[in-house]
Amino acid sequence: MPQKTDFHSRFAQALQDPQINTRPLLKPTGTANQRRRFDVYRNNRAVSLIDNLRSAYPAIFRLVGEDFFNAAARNYIDRHPPTGPVMAEYGGEFGDYMAAMPNTDSVPYLADIASLEWQRLQSYHSANSPVLNINELAKIDSAELVNLRLQRHPAFSAIQSRWPIGSIWTICTSDAESATSPAEVDMQRSESVVVTRPGLEVLTNVIPATGYLFLNALVQGKTIGDAAEPALTEDPTFDTGSHLAGLVALGVFSDINFTTE
Amino acid sequence: MCLKPQHYEDILRDQPDIGWFEVHAENYLGAGGAPLHYLETIRERYPLSIHGVGLSIGSADGLDTNHLERVAKLVERFEPESFSEHLAWSTHDNHFYSDLLPVPYNQHTEDLVCNHIDQVQTRLRRPMLLENPANYLELNDTVTSESNFINNVVQRTGCGLLLDVNNVYVSARNCHYNALDYMKSLPLQSVGEIHLAGHAVDDSIPDEALLIDAHDRAVSTAVWKLYDQLIQLTGARPTLIEWDTNIPAWQVLLNEMVKADLLLNQPPARLAHATEN
Incomplete structure (x- = not known):
């Protein structure tokens, strides 16, 4: 993959991959713990997108519990990031994504419950x-x-x-x-x-x-x-x-x- | 006052004496249903301000014209007193990052931001307000100060300024500069609206607290003080209390607004005197 060098691409890559060294993006001001500062953006992004999935899928959240839900949401966000800023339109494939994950055999109805919740959200805004x-x-x-x-x-x-x-x-x-x-x-x-x-x-x-x-x-x-x-x-x-x-x-x-x- | 779904019924029942309501454009872009119904009902009784959080004014690859079109339709329908957006970017390569990301301050980004503001103002057929960001770090690609950058953008595009006092305070603390000096260096005559909000403090590292623009609590004492200093300079301006997570009961929000009103309604002489300085 060709290496992108412009600011926005480099910042966006660092946002998605915590392994990327953010130092070249930042002024060498001598302030320690630059990583913690960059992590504010990484964290804001994850929290807001997870919260959004949580409000779209309240029953799924109750069914699988917070830890599993958040972990699944993080993976989903990596694989299926939103393409636009309207959050009511984000997350339609989350149920199928979760159902395909390992360790969901005990909740075989996960995908169908998620479909129901997604349909309710679409109905709310229709x-x-x-x-x-x-x-x-x-x-x-x-x-x-x-x-x-x-x-x-x-x-x-x-x-x-x-x-x-x-x-x-x-x-x-x-x-x-x-x-x-x-x-x-x-x-x-x-x-x-x-x-x-x-x-x-x-x-x-x-x-x-x-x-x-x-x-x-x-x-x-x-x-x-x-x-x-x-x-x-x-x-x-x-x-x-x-x-x-x-x-x-x-x-x-x-x-x-x-x-x- | 920010308008939240949790408070629709309280507002319609109590019909409080409030100057205006502000909503995030991106929460009202559906085809119909409860959000637009309540917004319409409240718009019949109160002036409105529409605040965008997703236009990505600082974007490198052009504005999403489809999204701009949806926002423009909303603005046409609800005829708000003002439309505002952030000096930030959130979309890149068809990927929405769901946060207000920082723009480095240089000639290239100034041109980008000015072109995008022109595009928004042309489509909306009105000037917009640009909001100053909350900063956590300093970017290597920055070659000029934020206030220089904002002054140039305001001058070139004719846009107004939405001055977020909490963002000023958070940025000044995080990046070690004087908040009042920063505000004084902005084009204060262009301030069309003021935002106040609460911030979180990450003090996990001794002597290096990091302030985070969280909008999850009451406005801090320091920010109230800075606000008081600001309106001595600008005179009274429409002021909004932002509270987006851990949203409290309606009465708690009202109490915050009463505080802002007290400061705004100081003896005119004090404000007038200050404006002359």
């Missing part, structure tokens, strides 16, 4: 949009309703996991003493989680597996009637109307999509 009101659907004749498509809300996302990630996330982010103990969660249960933001607050809700099949088909642009098919195949008693009302109430949709295919 564009504002009104949510579809159930009364709009109630006005429509049921024979016509099945042919409608719905417009997904910009703050909505969903994640399906083979682990009970909604329950784990709730426990990890709850301060209440009375919260369910992690030991009480059935780890064999898979969960589908919906993230929405009908107002200012981000909501996290677990929905039934058949509900997720229905939702998935709806957001792919299928009509309400067609979208219910996979769920009905899975469970012939699937109640399309109540599932639709539930999803609308969570704020999954912004409007009826009147555009035709």
Whole structure:
């Protein structure tokens, strides 16, 4: 690799690599402990980026503990440094990065919990949009309703996991003493989680597996009637109307999509 | 007063008698949601100042025009009383270092900084304020004093000065010079805003305490004293208390502001007299 000699490159290299001798960058003022002074910048950088990951991933922090989290964050920052100054946009690959690290076998749901937390952060900052009101659907004749498509809300996302990630996330982010103990969660249960933001607050809700099949088909642009098919195949008693009302109430949709295919 | 998410509800409930609020531009560049909602609601009631922490004015490889564009959109939308940025760099080679890194003071960097300030002021269609840095060390590539550098930049670009008194104090202590003399050598007529903040002290090495611009506690007595001396020179200027980590209860911040107000509202004769000096 060609050696860069300009000031900014040399300073930046020293910032990333504590082994680099900083003396050539600094005035030989005779002040001892120049290294400690340069370390202020190294430390500021690490602390601010770790703090940022910590506020983006509070449940992961609780799951793996401070020492592991900070060590993983330091490695991640080295490998995937931010490319821009907007911190709400930094750290999207952190969950996958951590899950690929050694010693994470005991938390196999790490990547999925991290995805959930990242989706919540995106939802928090996403564009504002009104949510579809159930009364709009109630006005429509049921024979016509099945042919409608719905417009997904910009703050909505969903994640399906083979682990009970909604329950784990709730426990990890709850301060209440009375919260369910992690030991009480059935780890064999898979969960589908919906993230929405009908107002200012981000909501996290677990929905039934058949509900997720229905939702998935709806957001792919299928009509309400067609979208219910996979769920009905899975469970012939699937109640399309109540599932639709539930999803609308969570704020999954912004409007009826009147555009035709 | 700095505006923090922890205090949105307190502010809207109490509607305190506060001159203005300052926010970091980079925290309000999302598409929507709570931050912009609260900023809009508070902007309806109070004047605003927008403080950038990521434009990297001292950058070697040009400003990130995409980021400048986002900041400009925010400034257009919220019409703040002022926009300020730091005499520092934070981005290099498409890598954001998440700290305010020091610029060496020489002709080359003066040209860089002036070009970038011109670019910002042209895009924002307004003069910006440039904030003096907190220094921990002296760079080998520096050939002129910080106050010379700042004087030249202010003269060439027409930008104003955001004088951070805590940064002055921290730098003067760390680099062994007189804080008041330093301030007197700045273009004080261009001071459009003053920042005050708390600093941490690393006294792990005897007789060589290192002061760190931490923004994590109350303003120190020494910085209050220096502030008092400054406003004798400049007259009253809009003053902000910065507190970015270990953010205290709203009432604690208000108390800090009351202290600044007491100093700002000294008998006018004392301020006027001082301004003539």
